[in-house]
Amino acid sequence: MNDQNPTPPVFPPKEDFSKETPLGKSASITEIFECLLKHPHSLINTIRQSEGPPALAGKLLLLTLGGFIIFGLTLGSFSFGDQLWAAPLKTIMGLLISAVICLPSLYIFTALTGTSLKLPEIATGLAATLALIAALLLGFTPVLWVFSQSTESQPFFGFLVLLAWLIAVSFGTGVLIKMLKHTQTTKTAPLRIWIGIFLLVTLQMSTTLRPIIGESDNLFTGEKRFFLEHWVEEMTPKRTSMKDGEDREEYRRNGWEDESE
Numbered sequence: 001m002n003d004q005n006p007t008p009p010v011f012p013p014k015e016d017f018s019k020e021t022p023l024g025k026s027a028s029i030t031e032i033f034e035c036l037l038k039h040p041h042s043l044i045n046t047i048r049q050s051e052g053p054p055a056l057a058g059k060l061l062l063l064t065l066g067g068f069i070i071f072g073l074t075l076g077s078f079s080f081g082d083q084l085w086a087a088p089l090k091t092i093m094g095l096l097i098s099a100v101i102c103l104p105s106l107y108i109f110t111a112l113t114g115t116s117l118k119l120p121e122i123a124t125g126l127a128a129t130l131a132l133i134a135a136l137l138l139g140f141t142p143v144l145w146v147f148s149q150s151t152e153s154q155p156f157f158g159f160l161v162l163l164a165w166l167i168a169v170s171f172g173t174g175v176l177i178k179m180l181k182h183t184q185t186t187k188t189a190p191l192r193i194w195i196g197i198f199l200l201v202t203l204q205m206s207t208t209l210r211p212i213i214g215e216s217d218n219l220f221t222g223e224k225r226f227f228l229e230h231w232v233e234e235m236t237p238k239r240t241s242m243k244d245g246e247d248r249e250e251y252r253r254n255g256w257e258d259e260s261e
Contacts, residue, residue: 022046029059036063036132036175044179047124060127067134068092072212074141078148078157079215090212094205099126102198109194110176115185125179133172140164154214161213169199 022045023035035043046056072088107122117125144164147157173195180188206212207225225233 022049023056025055027059029062032056032059033063033131033135036060036128037135040128040132040175040178041182043128044125044175044182047121047128047179048182057124057127060124060131063131064095064127064134065092067131067138068095071134071137071141074145074148075161075213077145078154078213081215083211083215087212090209094202094209094212095130098198098201098205099130102194102201105197106176106194109190110180112190113180113185113187115180115183117179117183121179125176129172129175132175133168136168136171137164140168158213165202166199169195169202173198 021042023031023042027035027046032043035046068091069088072091073084075091076083076085076087103123103126106126107119110117110122144157144160147160151157176191176195177188180191210221
C-alpha cells in the first residue's frame with residue numbers, strides 16, 4: 001500500500017495594503033483629493049503612518065467644506081433669494097453636527113470589530129469619508145443644477161437630491177471599510193450598522209434644519225418632525241381653502257371640505 005500525502009489546501013494570499021505609497025507630509029489639497037478618488041489605500045496608509053494626523057484631517061475638512069458649499073449653492077438655486085446662502089449654511093451645519101454626534105458611536109462600533117485602529121485614526125478616517133462624500137456630490141452637482149433650473153416640482157427635485165445623497169454615502173463610507181481591511185479585520189458587521197445609523201442621523205438633520213429646498217418665511221422651524229413624516233407631507237398635494245366666488249359645487253363633488261366655513 002503506497003502512502004499518499006494529501007495536498008495541502010492553497011489559500012489566496014492576503015492583500016498587503018502596506019505597499020501602497022503614502023502621501024508626503026507636504027501633500028497639497030489637490031493631491032489629497034486625487035488620492036482619495038484614485039488611490040484610497042495610499043491615503044489610508046498616510047492616515048495610519050502619519051505623525052500628525054490633525055494636519056491631514058484639516059485638509060480633508062477643507063475639501064469637505066468646499067464641496068458642500070457648492071452642493072448647497074446648487075440646492076439654493078432651486079428657489080434663489082435667501083436660500084442661496086441659507087442652503088449651503090444648513091447643509092454644512094447638518095453634516096458637521098451629524099459627524100460630531102456619530103463619532104463616539106463610530107469609535108465604539110469600530111472597536112467591536114477587533115481592529116487596532118486608534119481614535120485619532122478613526123476620526124481622520126471619518127474626515128476622509130466626509131471628503132469623499134463631498135467629492136461624489138460634486139459629480140452630481142451639474143445634473144442637479146439642470147433640474148433645479150428646469151423644473152418647479154419640489155418633491156421631484158428633493159427625490160433627486162435624496163438619491164444622490166444615498167449613493168454618495170454608500171460609496172463614501174467605503175473608506176472606513178477599507179481601513180478595517182488594512183488591519184486584517186474581517187468582522188465588518190458592527191461598522192455597517194454604524195453606517196446605517198449615520199445615514200438616519202443625516203436624514204433627520206435635513207428635516208430638523210428645514211427648509212433646505214424651497215422657500216419659507218422662517219430660516220428655521222421649531223416644529224419637531226420625523227423625516228419620513230415630513231416627506232409624506234411634502235409629497236401629498238396641499239388643499240387650498242375656498243374663497244368667495246369659487247365653484248363650491250365642484251369643490252364638494254371632489255370630496256373636499258370647505259376650510260373657510
